[in-house]
Amino acid sequence: MGVVMEVVQIALHVVPGARSDAVLGWEGERLWVRVQAPAIDGRANAAVRKLVALLVGVTPSDVTVERGAGARDKLVAVATTDRARLDAALAAIGVRTRSG
Secondary structure, eight states: OOOOOEEEEEEEEEEOSOSSOEEEEEETTEEEEEOSSOSSTTHHHHHHHHHHHHHHTSOGGGEEEEEOTTSSEEEEEEEESOHHHHHHHHHHTTOOOEEO
């Protein structure tokens, strides 16, 4: 039997080129985050993946940008084999998710 990966989606609005990486809070259905990396050559997307991974306790390779790679509004997917741990981490930071 193989490892079962579950995916959770999070809608984000990203502010690239900020002074620091941070979670700003909710506006509507999107979690606003800022990253220091500029929106050049995928650097902001890589920073978003790292920030989300740090927040929920997974590796950056477990986070993908599913929609909005070239935009500020993004849909990221977080893959995990431990859904209960991921759900607890997301709840601790108040993240609203969409099951994928």
